[in-house]
Amino acid sequence: MNDFERFLHATPKEASDADDELGRLLREAGMRAEMPAGDFAEIKDAARAEWQAVARSRPAAASRWGVGLALAASLILALAIGWWWQRNAASAVDSRVATVLRVEGEARTAAGAVLEPGSELAAGTEIETGSGGGRMALRLSGGESVRLDLSTRARLGAGNRIELEAGALYFDSADAADHGGIQIATAFGIVRDIGTQFEVRVDEGADLRLRVRVREGTVVLEREKDSHAAARGEELRLQPDGTVTTAQAAPYGEEWAWVQGVAPTFDIDGQPLSRYLEWVERETGWKVVFAEPDLEASTATVILGGTIEELMADESLSVILPGSGMDYRVEEGTLLIVTAGSD
Amino acid sequence: MKGVERDRILVKRLIAGDEAAFDEFADHYIPALHRFAMARLRGDLDLSRDIVQGALCKAIAKLSTFRGEAALMTWLCACCRNEIAAHFRNRQKVGVEIEFAACEKIEAGAMIDLRAAGPEGDLLRKEAAGLVHLALDSLPPHYGKALEWKYIEDLPVVEIAERLSLGPKAAESLLTRARVAFKQEYDRLLKAVRSSSESHSVAATRLEAHS
Numbered sequence: 001m002n003d004f005e006r007f008l009h010a011t012p013k014e015a016s017d018a019d020d021e022l023g024r025l026l027r028e029a030g031m032r033a034e035m036p037a038g039d040f041a042e043i044k045d046a047a048r049a050e051w052q053a054v055a056r057s058r059p060a061a062a063s064r065w066g067v068g069l070a071l072a073a074s075l076i077l078a079l080a081i082g083w084w085w086q087r088n089a090a091s092a093v094d095s096r097v098a099t100v101l102r103v104e105g106e107a108r109t110a111a112g113a114v115l116e117p118g119s120e121l122a123a124g125t126e127i128e129t130g131s132g133g134g135r136m137a138l139r140l141s142g143g144e145s146v147r148l149d150l151s152t153r154a155r156l157g158a159g160n161r162i163e164l165e166a167g168a169l170y171f172d173s174a175d176a177a178d179h180g181g182i183q184i185a186t187a188f189g190i191v192r193d194i195g196t197q198f199e200v201r202v203d204e205g206a207d208l209r210l211r212v213r214v215r216e217g218t219v220v221l222e223r224e225k226d227s228h229a230a231a232r233g234e235e236l237r238l239q240p241d242g243t244v245t246t247a248q249a250a251p252y253g254e255e256w257a258w259v260q261g262v263a264p265t266f267d268i269d270g271q272p273l274s275r276y277l278e279w280v281e282r283e284t285g286w287k288v289v290f291a292e293p294d295l296e297a298s299t300a301t302v303i304l305g306g307t308i309e310e311l312m313a314d315e316s317l318s319v320i321l322p323g324s325g326m327d328y329r330v331e332e333g334t335l336l337i338v339t340a341g342s343d
Numbered sequence: 344m345k346g347v348e349r350d351r352i353l354v355k356r357l358i359a360g361d362e363a364a365f366d367e368f369a370d371h372y373i374p375a376l377h378r379f380a381m382a383r384l385r386g387d388l389d390l391s392r393d394i395v396q397g398a399l400c401k402a403i404a405k406l407s408t409f410r411g412e413a414a415l416m417t418w419l420c421a422c423c424r425n426e427i428a429a430h431f432r433n434r435q436k437v438g439v440e441i442e443f444a445a446c447e448k449i450e451a452g453a454m455i456d457l458r459a460a461g462p463e464g465d466l467l468r469k470e471a472a473g474l475v476h477l478a479l480d481s482l483p484p485h486y487g488k489a490l491e492w493k494y495i496e497d498l499p500v501v502e503i504a505e506r507l508s509l510g511p512k513a514a515e516s517l518l519t520r521a522r523v524a525f526k527q528e529y530d531r532l533l534k535a536v537r538s539s540s541e542s543h544s545v546a547a548t549r550l551e552a553h554s
Contacts, residue, residue: 022522025529026494029475032487035377039392043377043399044369050400055360310359315352319361341513 097123097156101264102137106130123158135262143176147262168201170259174282186210188238189223210238215251215285252285252333260312273302273324283313286335295337351411358406375480376423382473383427398426416481478529486521
């Protein structure tokens with residue numbers, strides 16, 4: 001029982017005594033002293049100037065400018081060399097199968113080229129993330145989202161095929177206009193999806209070779225002689241002896257945290273609250289439930305502004321919902337949305 | 344949401360350039376740090392203002408290093424103590440005792456200085472009040488205000504609810520959470536003071552034994 005529960009379960013006398021003691025302590029201490037308004041304003045102005053300088057100079061902003069300048073330079077170059085560029089670039093554009101959306105830490109091609117947001121990857125490119133914190137998010141040419149965990153090596157193929165040599169890969173087809181299915185090929189079998197979110201982890205540990213966890217939809221693991229399917233909330237485990245077992249696996253929680261950590265930022269500006277909540281649901285694996293039907297209806301009319309850059313989906317809730325007159329609780333994979341102050 | 348988690352999110356919003364986050368940060372932590380500095384600088388208003396300004400600007404420049412291992416208030420208090428220590432080092436003053444070793448650490452004990460001047464009775468009372476205020480300053484702002492309104496200004500719950508734009512039931516619930524949070528924070532600080540006090544006594548005993 002924690003302090004809060006002890007407090008709630010105290011007898012009336014215990015509660016009254018504790019309340020008296022707290023009251024005595026606070027009354028003896030008195031109100032906290034107010035500081036002079038002029039001093040407050042002076043300190044706040046100085047702090048704001050420092051904060052604005054820090055916010056302006058942060059690396060993410062710098063890299064965005066860098067990408068913008070690079071794009072502008074590319075455009076000028078393209079205009080200058082005209083038809084020659086178009087004719088020769090056509091084959092490169094055709095072979096592009098993915099774009100890097102976000103990199104946390106170190107990510108490179110096998111040839112040693114450093115990958116950064118905006119990098120375009122052609123079929124056949126081998127990519128790897130560093131073991132010291134490297135993670136990466138890609139968008140395939142069909143709009144599908146792919147994320148790579150630490151120490152992952154993969155090769156991008158044509159036709160929505162990815163060869164996963166080591167590490168872990170997460171796949172989400174939500175934003176694909178016409179998703180035709182993905183194949184994740186590993187040394188231990190091929191994983192195919194049917195409109196879904198899932199993680200494939202190649203493991204060279206003593207008791208496991210491959211693990212496939214499904215957050216939504218259905219996934220099939222195909223091997224030379226057999227195939228196994230897993231649905232939402234299930235995982236397939238390939239043991240070193242070739243046995244495949246199926247077990248329950250929550251589609252939310254710590255095991256999925258890395259996926260959120262490298263998720264491309266959701267641009268909330270101008271989006272209805274309902275769309276934002278769909279994104280939270282997809283990124284966290286929680287099911288959104290409304291305490292009152294009216295609340296759900298109102299999410300379509302509340303339009304959001306600003307940014308949640310730097311925040312993970314679960315962290316952003318405490319910023320977004322209070323501004324919309326709402327609060328939330330998370331219980332057993334359910335995100336319960338309530339009216340603010342109703343608990 | 345836990346306090347440290349809330350602090351970590353506030354810092355992320357600050358780093359992302361969120362204006363509302365800056366106001367939230369400044370409106371709560373500037374007065375709190377000012378009270379912290381005043382208690383350690385014998386009520387010197389001008390010096391407290393300069394120290395808090397310097398400490399806050401340095402803390403903001405290092406926001407990206409905040410990992411949420413300690414509460415944001417604890418982290419800022421440690422920065423403030425460093426600023427006070429640097430001030431007196433620069434002027435080679437010894438009029439106010441500063442525990443230099445503790446300034447290098449970010450821990451609850453770094454916020455407490457039992458060795459302020461004054462007769463013992465006054466000292467204890469002042470320390471007790473300082474501890475209560477520090478605990479209140481370490482809570483979410485509306486928790487601290489609600490507790491002051493209820494127990495010092497003796498306001499009825501209905502009026503507290505109005506001030507917080509809540510219904511009476513929600514205000515009661517908030518007061519319950521605030522009382523629990525205050526108790527936890529106050530107990531934590533008290534424990535840190537006792538531990539700090541014991542280590543000073545041990546050091547003093549060892550010095551006496553050597554002399």
